[in-house]
Amino acid sequence: VKAGLETFFRSRWVDRPRELMELDAGALPAGFRAAGAACGIKPSSRPDVAVLCCDEDECTSAALFTRNAVVAAPVEVSRAAELTRLRGVAVNSGIANVGDGAHGVEVAHAMAASAAAALGVDVARIAVASTGVIGVGLDRDTVVAGIEQAAGGLAREGGVSFAEAIMSTDRWPKHATVEVPLARGGVRLSAQAKGAGMISPSFATMLCFVETDAAVDAITLGRLLRAGVERSFERVSVDGQLSTNDSVFCFASGSSGIGVRPGSEDEVAFATALDALLRQLALEMVADGEGATRVARLVVRGRVGAVDPAARAVANSPLVKCALHGADPNWGRILAAAGQAVPDARPGSIDLSVEGIAVARGGTAVALSEEERRRIEEAMAQPEVDLHLDLSGGDDEAEIFFCDLGPEYVRINSEYTT
Amino acid sequence: VKAGLETFFRSRWVDRPRELMELDAGALPAGFRAAGAACGIKPSSRPDVAVLCCDEDECTSAALFTRNAVVAAPVEVSRAAELTRLRGVAVNSGIANVGDGAHGVEVAHAMAASAAAALGVDVARIAVASTGVIGVGLDRDTVVAGIEQAAGGLAREGGVSFAEAIMSTDRWPKHATVEVPLARGGVRLSAQAKGAGMISPSFATMLCFVETDAAVDAITLGRLLRAGVERSFERVSVDGQLSTNDSVFCFASGSSGIGVRPGSEDEVAFATALDALLRQLALEMVADGEGATRVARLVVRGRVGAVDPAARAVANSPLVKCALHGADPNWGRILAAAGQAVPDARPGSIDLSVEGIAVARGGTAVALSEEERRRIEEAMAQPEVDLHLDLSGGDDEAEIFFCDLGPEYVRINSEYTT
Numbered sequence: 154v155k156a157g158l159e160t161f162f163r164s165r166w167v168d169r170p171r172e173l174m175e176l177d178a179g180a181l182p183a184g185f186r187a188a189g190a191a192c193g194i195k196p197s198s199r200p201d202v203a204v205l206c207c208d209e210d211e212c213t214s215a216a217l218f219t220r221n222a223v224v225a226a227p228v229e230v231s232r233a234a235e236l237t238r239l240r241g242v243a244v245n246s247g248i249a250n251v252g253d254g255a256h257g258v259e260v261a262h263a264m265a266a267s268a269a270a271a272l273g274v275d276v277a278r279i280a281v282a283s284t285g286v287i288g289v290g291l292d293r294d295t296v297v298a299g300i301e302q303a304a305g306g307l308a309r310e311g312g313v314s315f316a317e318a319i320m321s322t323d324r325w326p327k328h329a330t331v332e333v334p335l336a337r338g339g340v341r342l343s344a345q346a347k348g349a350g351m352i353s354p355s356f357a358t359m360l361c362f363v364e365t366d367a368a369v370d371a372i373t374l375g376r377l378l379r380a381g382v383e384r385s386f387e388r389v390s391v392d393g394q395l396s397t398n399d400s401v402f403c404f405a406s407g408s409s410g411i412g413v414r415p416g417s418e419d420e421v422a423f424a425t426a427l428d429a430l431l432r433q434l435a436l437e438m439v440a441d442g443e444g445a446t447r448v449a450r451l452v453v454r455g456r457v458g459a460v461d462p463a464a465r466a467v468a469n470s471p472l473v474k475c476a477l478h479g480a481d482p483n484w485g486r487i488l489a490a491a492g493q494a495v496p497d498a499r500p501g502s503i504d505l506s507v508e509g510i511a512v513a514r515g516g517t518a519v520a521l522s523e524e525e526r527r528r529i530e531e532a533m534a535q536p537e538v539d540l541h542l543d544l545s546g547g548d549d550e551a552e553i554f555f556c557d558l559g560p561e562y563v564r565i566n567s568e569y570t571t
Numbered sequence: 572v573k574a575g576l577e578t579f580f581r582s583r584w585v586d587r588p589r590e591l592m593e594l595d596a597g598a599l600p601a602g603f604r605a606a607g608a609a610c611g612i613k614p615s616s617r618p619d620v621a622v623l624c625c626d627e628d629e630c631t632s633a634a635l636f637t638r639n640a641v642v643a644a645p646v647e648v649s650r651a652a653e654l655t656r657l658r659g660v661a662v663n664s665g666i667a668n669v670g671d672g673a674h675g676v677e678v679a680h681a682m683a684a685s686a687a688a689a690l691g692v693d694v695a696r697i698a699v700a701s702t703g704v705i706g707v708g709l710d711r712d713t714v715v716a717g718i719e720q721a722a723g724g725l726a727r728e729g730g731v732s733f734a735e736a737i738m739s740t741d742r743w744p745k746h747a748t749v750e751v752p753l754a755r756g757g758v759r760l761s762a763q764a765k766g767a768g769m770i771s772p773s774f775a776t777m778l779c780f781v782e783t784d785a786a787v788d789a790i791t792l793g794r795l796l797r798a799g800v801e802r803s804f805e806r807v808s809v810d811g812q813l814s815t816n817d818s819v820f821c822f823a824s825g826s827s828g829i830g831v832r833p834g835s836e837d838e839v840a841f842a843t844a845l846d847a848l849l850r851q852l853a854l855e856m857v858a859d860g861e862g863a864t865r866v867a868r869l870v871v872r873g874r875v876g877a878v879d880p881a882a883r884a885v886a887n888s889p890l891v892k893c894a895l896h897g898a899d900p901n902w903g904r905i906l907a908a909a910g911q912a913v914p915d916a917r918p919g920s921i922d923l924s925v926e927g928i929a930v931a932r933g934g935t936a937v938a939l940s941e942e943e944r945r946r947i948e949e950a951m952a953q954p955e956v957d958l959h960l961d962l963s964g965g966d967d968e969a970e971i972f973f974c975d976l977g978p979e980y981v982r983i984n985s986e987y988t989t
Binding site (some may be wrong): 251254268517 | 608902906909914933986
C-alpha cells in the first residue's frame, strides 16, 4: 500500500469498500504478467500493442462482448475462443480492425497465434481485442512483431504499461489494483480499461481487463462479471453509440490459493470490490468521454419498464448534453426527453431535483429562492452533477451516468481523415 | 404565376408535380386571411405573434400533435378544440409556454379566446400554438394584445407575414402557394412552417399550417394530412428530439367550389401536391436545422421491422452526423449505428453506397478507384448527400432525411440563459 496516494475511488457515486487496500496499480495479482510495446501502428509512435497472460494452467476466465450486430474481427475471433479458460489476451490500439473482411479476420487470428506461440499455450486459450481507426487495414506483420516484442517484456509489474498501450484518445490511463481481505487471507484484483475516444474517425470503444489471484470457478466468475458490468459499463453513455469492439475480460489465476465460493460471505466481499472497481472505471470512461468536461448522474424513479428508457433518453439527448456543457439546469429538456421515451408518462406528476433541490414539481417550474438558484448554479459548474427524476407511478429505479456534449466532441469526430 | 421565380421545390428528393403552378407564397387560397405582428415577446422586437383564419363557416380542418407525453399548454388547449372544424389559429413565437402549470394553460386559453372574439367565432373553433424559450412564463396581456393587433391586420396576402412571425431561430421563412389543376378547375394550397432552432435554451419545435380552397370533408382531409406528414415531417430528424410543441394544422375553406372526393383522380392530384409541399417544407426544416450545413437522405432496404429502426439510428447517431459535418464518407459509423439498432442484422451481407457508388459490400470496404474516391469526396461536400444501405433479408424500405452535427449546434444549445 502506498501511503499518501490519492484514492482511485474518486467519484462520490462509488462506495469504496472500507476493508479494501489500494496497491500500486502496476503490480498485477499473483499468476499474471503483462506488457505494452510500440510497434508503429499509431503514427505518434506511442505504445500500441499489449499482451496479458496468466501463468496458471488451471485459471478460469469470463468475457463479455458488444451487442452490436456489426462486430470487429477480434470480437469474432475471441467469441470462438475457450472463453471460460483463457490464458491470455493480445490487444492493439491505433486501428480497430473493423470491416476488413477475410483479411481482418486473418490478422486477428495471427495476433492470437503469435501470442499463443510466445506464451506456449493453445491458441484457443488466447483472446484478442482492438481499438482505433476504422476502415484502415491492420498490417499483419507489424502487429505480430509488436505482440512478440510485448510478450518478451511480460512482467508482474506490467499493469501500467499494459493500460497505457491500450489507450486511444483517452486523456489518462485507467487502472487500479486492490487487495480484498477474505476469511482465509487477502486476494488481489487488478483492472485496466480504456474508454470513449479514439483516433478520428472512430467508434467510442470500451475495453476492460480484470485479473485476480483468487480461485473462482468459471461459472461464478462469469456471473460476478455480468452483474458488475450491469452496474457499471451498462450504466454509462458518452454518446449513445454501441461500439463494434467493446470487450470485457476477467481472469482468475487462483495463485493466492484462496477460493471464492458461490453463496459465501467471501463472495459478497469479492463481488463488492469488483463492483467498486468496475464502477469507478466506468465513471473514468464517462469523465474522459470525447470532449467531456463534466459527468452527470441521473436517477429515474417510476414504474417498472419506464425508468430505464427514460434514463437512457435523457442521457443520450443532445439537447440535455449541450445544456450540461453550458452548466445550464435546463429541466425542461430533461422532462421532454423523458416524455419522448415514455409516451404514457403523466407530465403533471413529474418531479425533478438538482443536487437535492427541487426545480420542477408536477411538471411545473418551482419558484426558487435566490439562495437555491445560486446553489444550483454552483452545482452545475462542478465536475459531477447529481439529478433525480421522479416520474411517479412506481418505485423502480434506474441510474445512468453521462457526460456533456461540447464543441470538442464535434471537432474530434468531424475531422476528415484520408 | 411569377415567371422567372426559382422553384420552391428545390430538393432533388421532391418530385414536383408537372401540372403544379407556383404562385406568390404570400397569397393565400380563397377564404383565408392571415397576419403577423410584433408584440414584444421576442427581445429582438421581431414579429412574434400571428393569426390565421378561415372566413367560411363550413370549413373543415385536421390537426396532428407531438407524441411526447410532456406537452406545451397550447397543445393541451388545442387538443380539446373542435379539430375537424377549426376556423383559425393563434400562434406566438419567442416563448414556448411549456412547464408553466395552470398559468400556462390560462394564457393559452386567453390566446384562443382573444382570437375568437376578434374573428367573431366560437372559441372551440380556434387552435393555438407556441414556440420559443421554455421555463419562462408567457405574459397574458402581452400576447393577447399582439393577437388583437394581428387580427386587425388580417389579409388574403398575409401568408408571408404569418410565416415570418412564427419563426424562432429559423434562418429563413418557409412558405409556398401552389395551384393544382383538378377536373373542374384549379384549387390552391398554401403552407407555412417553422423548423428546428429557437432562442436558447429551446426544443426543436416544428409547426406547420396548410390552407386550401378546395372542399374536402374532414375525414378525407385528416387522412390526406396524416399520409402526407408520414412521408415528410415523420421522415426527418435534426437531433432525434421530439418537441413538446410540434403541431400541424390543415384547413379547407371550400371557397373554390371545387370538391375533392375520396377515391377520385382529383384526390390523387390533390394528395400529390400536398405531399410535395409537405416534403419540401420538411427538407427545409432539416436544411435549416440548428447549425446544419448539409442534408443527407438515407434509404435503408431490408426486412420489415428492421429498416425503420436502422434508418433512425443512423440519422440520430452523433458520430454519423459529425462525419457528415466533416464531409467524411465514414461508412463504418453507418454500419455500426445500423448494427446497434438491428441486433439480428448479418454484417456479412450489408451493402452501402454513396451517390450510387458502392463503398462497402458484404460489410467490407470496397477498393475504390481514384475516380470513385474523387467523386465521393465531391459528393460529400455538396448540400445534399444520397446514401443507400442494404441490410439484405427483405425488400422493405425506409427513407430518412437528416442534417449534420456541427459546433454551431453545440453553441446554440449550450449557451446559458438566466
